[in-house]
Amino acid sequence: MSNATIIKLGGSVITDKSKPFSIRRDVLASIAADLSTYLREASGDAYIALVHGGGSFGHPLVRECLEREGVISRECFTRVAHYMTILNTEVVRTLVLGGVPAVSTPTRAVCVALKDDLADCDLGVVKELVHAGVIPVMFGDVAPVKGGGFKVISGDVLVWLLAKELRANTVIFLTDVDGIFTADPHLNLDAKLIPEVQAQELVRGLATLSTDTGGKADVTGAMKFKIEAGLRLSVKGVKALIINGLEPHNLINALQGRKVRGTVVWF
Numbered sequence: 001m002s003n004a005t006i007i008k009l010g011g012s013v014i015t016d017k018s019k020p021f022s023i024r025r026d027v028l029a030s031i032a033a034d035l036s037t038y039l040r041e042a043s044g045d046a047y048i049a050l051v052h053g054g055g056s057f058g059h060p061l062v063r064e065c066l067e068r069e070g071v072i073s074r075e076c077f078t079r080v081a082h083y084m085t086i087l088n089t090e091v092v093r094t095l096v097l098g099g100v101p102a103v104s105t106p107t108r109a110v111c112v113a114l115k116d117d118l119a120d121c122d123l124g125v126v127k128e129l130v131h132a133g134v135i136p137v138m139f140g141d142v143a144p145v146k147g148g149g150f151k152v153i154s155g156d157v158l159v160w161l162l163a164k165e166l167r168a169n170t171v172i173f174l175t176d177v178d179g180i181f182t183a184d185p186h187l188n189l190d191a192k193l194i195p196e197v198q199a200q201e202l203v204r205g206l207a208t209l210s211t212d213t214g215g216k217a218d219v220t221g222a223m224k225f226k227i228e229a230g231l232r233l234s235v236k237g238v239k240a241l242i243i244n245g246l247e248p249h250n251l252i253n254a255l256q257g258r259k260v261r262g263t264v265v266w267f
């Protein structure tokens, strides 16, 4: 399945991260329409897995837990899991109503979290689903840690684990900014978009690729961790596109190989 594509619907796209529990329904519907058109036009020759982020559902709850208790307690785990299921249900509902053969695939049912922020997942079933032309929809989630306790598994990590399992040659990160800039564009108006870069070079050279989140809650490292996670998982031979998911039709344009404003990162 080297023509598989992994798409991350950033939490910053499908929710408004400055407002707890807010869903951007119009944006979700437009993404569903793009995916449906793409699949129809690809007539069976497109393999896709989706991941979505925690956005204004996951991040504030986790931050509150960590601030109050220092860890993700059992009570926090079930609460965050519950709200992530609600967000996932909304995402999958919109996709299915839009004609996309999507199915919810809860991360916590197939992965354990590792202490180093990576995860150990059994993606065999996910692979079969993709083979069968179904689009599994995983998400940034809370999960048990091997050996005890609970931790967050970032959607950004899942993207790379799926890319490896499905031998994807392209991954697309939809976020609320136009790509990777020389500094957080929400905090620095002079930041410049980086059109194309090698992953190694980006992480090595750019001290400015901060874990800043434009002032919004993000407990999993915002832009920097997307690239770092791929490198830590030794991803190779993959083209990652970071584009703005709030811009209508960016997704279908990218999927169909048209030029889209954004950043291409080579792994």
Ligand SMILES: Nc1ncnc2c1ncn2[C@@H]1O[C@H](COP(=O)(O)OP(=O)(O)OP(=O)(O)O)[C@@H](O)[C@H]1O
Pocket: 009, 010, 011, 012, 013, 052, 053, 054, 055, 056, 059, 140, 155, 174, 175, 176, 177, 179, 180, 181, 182, 183, 184, 185, 186, 208, 209, 210, 211, 212, 213, 214, 215, 218, 220, 221, 222, 223, 224
């Ligand atoms: N150098 C940079 N270039 C671009 N964005 C950056 C940079 N440094 C920090 N950021 C921040 O990263 C944010 C995107 O990451 P964030 O984790 O908030 O989104 P997401 O991954 O879509 O959301 P979620 O984690 O909920 O899925 C941007 O809104 C921006 O504020």
Ligand SMILES: [Mg+2]
Pocket: 053, 218, 220, 221, 222, 223
């Ligand atoms: Mg994030």
